Amino acid sequence: MLSLDILEAETQRLGRALLIAARDSRSSFFERSFWDEKLLEWSMADDALRIQLFRFIDCLPALSTNREVAAHLQEYLGSVNLPGPLQKVLDFADPGSPAAALATVGLRQGISQMARRFICGDNLKAAIKTLEKMRSNGMTFSIDLLGEAVVSEAEAEIYQKRYLDLIEQLHGATQRWSVNEKLDRTDGQSLPRVHCALKLTSLYSQFDAIDPETTSRIVKDRVRPIFLKAKELGAFVHIDMEQSQHKDLILQIFKEILMEPELREWTDTGICLQAYLRSAYQDAQGVIAWAKERGFPVTVRLVKGAYWDGEVIRAAQQRWPLPVFSRKADTDAQYERVMQLLFENHQHIHIAVASHNARTVAQAIALSRQFQVSKRGFEVQMLYGMADALKASVVAQGERLRVYSPYGDLLPGMAYLIRRLLENTANSSFLRQSISPDSDAAKLLASPGTLNQSAPPVLAIPGFRNIPDQDFTIPGEQEKLAQALKSVRSQFGKVYNPVIAGKPQTGLEQISVYNPADPNIYLGAWGKATVVQADLAVNAARNAWNTWRHTSSQERSQYLHKVADLLETQRATLTAWIIYEVGKPWRDADADVSEAIDFCRYYGEQMVKLETQGQNRDLPGETNHYRY
Helix, strand or coil: CCCHHHHHHHHHHHHHHHHHHHHHCCCCCCCCCHHHHHHHHHHHHCHHHHHHHHHHHHHHHHCCCHHHHHHHHHHHHCCCCCCHHHHHHCCCCCCCCHHHHHHHHHHHHHHHHHHHHHCCCCCHHHHHHHHHHHHHCCCEEEEEECCCCCCCHHHHHHHHHHHHHHHHHHHHHHCCCCCCHHHHEECCEECCCCEEEECHHHHCCCCCCCCHHHHHHHHHHHHHHHHHHHHHHCCEEEECCCCHHHHHHHHHHHHHHCCCCCCCCCCCEEEEEECCECCHHHHHHHHHHHHHHHCCCCEEEEECCCCHHHHHHHHHHHCCECCECCCHHHHHHHHHHHHHHHHHCCCCCEEEEECCCHHHHHHHHHHHHHCCCCHHHEEEEEECCCCHHHHHHHHHCCCCEEEEEEECCHHHHHHHHHHHHHHHHCCCCHHHHHCCCCCCHHHHCCCCCCCCCCCCCECCCCCCCCCCCCCCCCHHHHHHHHHHHHHHHCCCCEEECCEECCEECCCCEEEEEEECCEEEEEEEEEEECCHHHHHHHHHHHHHHHHHHCCCCHHHHHHHHHHHHHHHHHCHHHHHHHHHHHHCCCHHHHHHHHHHHHHHHHHHHHHHHHHHHCCCECCCCCCCCECCC
């Protein structure tokens, strides 16, 4: 039975030991080089500068000449207050001048140096040298290919080959390494020396939860050879977690393929869970239940999460409930809650605690000792180029420390750099707080408190609120539209004639309609109106105007809102018809219905607003009246 009081006391003791050892080494995330220190210092002091500086860094690899770099420097940084040294760097009028060239060369080199501190090598040969140095310092690795976002099937096939080549080449290189008993063996068993991280989205350009069957089939076909090669060579392949819209499908694919007979007993693999997701505890419960059914353990890497900004922005844009916690304290509390659940089930899973937070790492070590977890079943993981002092102090505690080590070209690596910089210059970052002059152990090791599990907020721009598009990553929404598609299909073949003044028109020429995505599917026909129907419609409109012109804006608005409500009620059916009749994908068809609903409600509101606001514009000697 876990004693929370004993756990907290041991967490505090270990946490203080880790912090003391880390501070004594005088090496931290912010003390590696002049450029690193200065750029981070400036960006932390001014949010506007931070945003513009990071935008410039993001585009830097795509700029080929010094003139382009100088021009973009002025474009991005000319509108913000700059520190004195950086202001002097930009003190040139002509982007093509020698002064501009000198400034851009220095800045380009500095930023490239910063990027390389987070990337263990721009090619495998350089990366292997870095990995060998890690081993000499008592640390092992998990290597990750940068730039895994793919936009074509040709790219996806290239990435599959790159993973296969990576496993083979790393295996060949590690065979020449001497045995390190601490890193290569534990509990009388050999540990994989080769450890790779893999993103499933890199294996299929159309990876999308909206089509789980096709995505699952293609991704499993491409990841299967990688798993089998790793199994053959004794390598470890870990599946990374990505944006929340992919999470459930990634978990599904991982579980399905590892239940296949040739992979069911393989244990040198794992999956990542993100504590900033509100669903993390349920996700962990699901993985544990599946691992029990499978009968052979896999590793769960628990992280805080690397896409927080993107998740928040996407939710705000779509008016969806926020999938992540908005307070860092809640993420930290969720992390500890999930971590305890994992340790309580350590007989069924192996645990990798990925964090640079001294309290988190200390509590993980304390839990591993309280539950007497085997050395095979627990390790600490950190990122390459960060928290080196904390890494060393964890190794000194006798724990296995694995360094997540991306490698690849600078261009795809720049997005990774920006993500790291955003995380570590945030006000709530543990690394930033730990180097603050007033930081103290009690503050850094304090409990995050009780998790706030209230309903997730919906972030939206003030003013008119658009109706949210459907989130088709939710299985229930997929099923609802699938049923609507089936229902609409049963209505094919009907004839739709114009209706004028409530009377259907007959005897008209019929125009057949086919599904443009599949011209063999006949949807139905519509009656082609003639001049006769046009005259009838105009007369009907003229007669209706006699009543409509006296209808108040409030009543007109109510009609529009009623139409909007009907559209919303019939949303799935309307979306299905658009899919069949126009050939649009699900999301685009659904967005058309959203727009129709928004039009009705927006103009309904504006109608009332225009009538009730600003009617009179009276001046001395004049009487002015506006009527809408």
